[in-house]
Amino acid sequence: MTDPPVPLHAQPEEYVTNPREFGLLADCESCFGLCCVALPFSASADFAVDKEGGQPCHNLRDDFRCSIHTRLRERGFPGCTVFDCFGAGQKVSQVTYEGRSWREAPETARQMYAVFPVMRQLHELLWYLAEALTLDAARPLHEALRLALAETERLTRQSAGVLEQLDVAAHRGEVNELLLRASELARDGLDGKECRGADLIGARLKRAGLRGANLRGAYLIGADLRGADLREADLIGADLRGADLSGADLTGCIFLTQAQVNAARGDSATRLPARLTRPAHWARGEGRPAGGERPDGGAGERRRSPGGRRGGQGTGRRPRRR
Numbered sequence: 001m002t003d004p005p006v007p008l009h010a011q012p013e014e015y016v017t018n019p020r021e022f023g024l025l026a027d028c029e030s031c032f033g034l035c036c037v038a039l040p041f042s043a044s045a046d047f048a049v050d051k052e053g054g055q056p057c058h059n060l061r062d063d064f065r066c067s068i069h070t071r072l073r074e075r076g077f078p079g080c081t082v083f084d085c086f087g088a089g090q091k092v093s094q095v096t097y098e099g100r101s102w103r104e105a106p107e108t109a110r111q112m113y114a115v116f117p118v119m120r121q122l123h124e125l126l127w128y129l130a131e132a133l134t135l136d137a138a139r140p141l142h143e144a145l146r147l148a149l150a151e152t153e154r155l156t157r158q159s160a161g162v163l164e165q166l167d168v169a170a171h172r173g174e175v176n177e178l179l180l181r182a183s184e185l186a187r188d189g190l191d192g193k194e195c196r197g198a199d200l201i202g203a204r205l206k207r208a209g210l211r212g213a214n215l216r217g218a219y220l221i222g223a224d225l226r227g228a229d230l231r232e233a234d235l236i237g238a239d240l241r242g243a244d245l246s247g248a249d250l251t252g253c254i255f256l257t258q259a260q261v262n263a264a265r266g267d268s269a270t271r272l273p274a275r276l277t278r279p280a281h282w283a284r285g286e287g288r289p290a291g292g293e294r295p296d297g298g299a300g301e302r303r304r305s306p307g308g309r310r311g312g313q314g315t316g317r318r319p320r321r322r
């Protein structure tokens, strides 16, 4: 059994610079394919078929690996390539359920599928809290952020029954207040634009000056952000599916996740925060088409579910390993 350690004495930088060590990076080898079973999705530009929550995807093999892992985009499942559970899958599989899968113990399946999205939200909060702790400007909040990190980590280690009943929305709300204040401190003095939750679908924002902007939960699907200045912008929960970030500068962006970047388009001139990596499909010149449905939010924002998924709890799907 793998029990990813999250030592609370660790420096917050370590969580974001080495998320695998701290269990905040998906480890599909240790997961029971939960994102491919528990979550529903709708046929759309992101998913080739409809699937109900609790129904295993027809591409999921008996060993919990994806049979079309290397061809997800070609086979009509680009939404699977941008999902990130932040390590929730292996936590539920190996910690909460101690390595007993829903195949081995079908009587646990319903509850396991209910616990997974709760755990995903908690792990996402761990990621954001750790990032907030790296913000020097948020130093006045560091004690509160550390307490929230410890409490969130404690919650992840509760029993399945407790997790199933957990009012995770309330916890998210409390944490989000902290994250919002941290963001305000980090962007103080930059005079950034206020675009929280803005509908900017397909917006022409080429070379726009968005430094320090509040883009929390903004809908930027298919937006033209080529050459835009997004330095120190708060992008928590912003929907970047199909947005063109070619040549854009995202240095110092706050609360931008790898899944959001993976869902966008970009090029070799796009500048990303050091903690994030340039998606391989950018080099191939591949863009993702804008999805059809609006997702809801991150950490209390309205955006959350990847394209076409109904009621899911992710910002995109990560391809499962073979």
Ligand code: SF4
Pocket: 035, 036, 057, 058, 059, 060, 061, 065, 066, 067, 068, 069, 077, 080, 317, 318, 319, 320
């Ligand atoms: S990665 Fe996508 S296509 Fe593959 S098994 Fe999971 S849900 Fe299905």
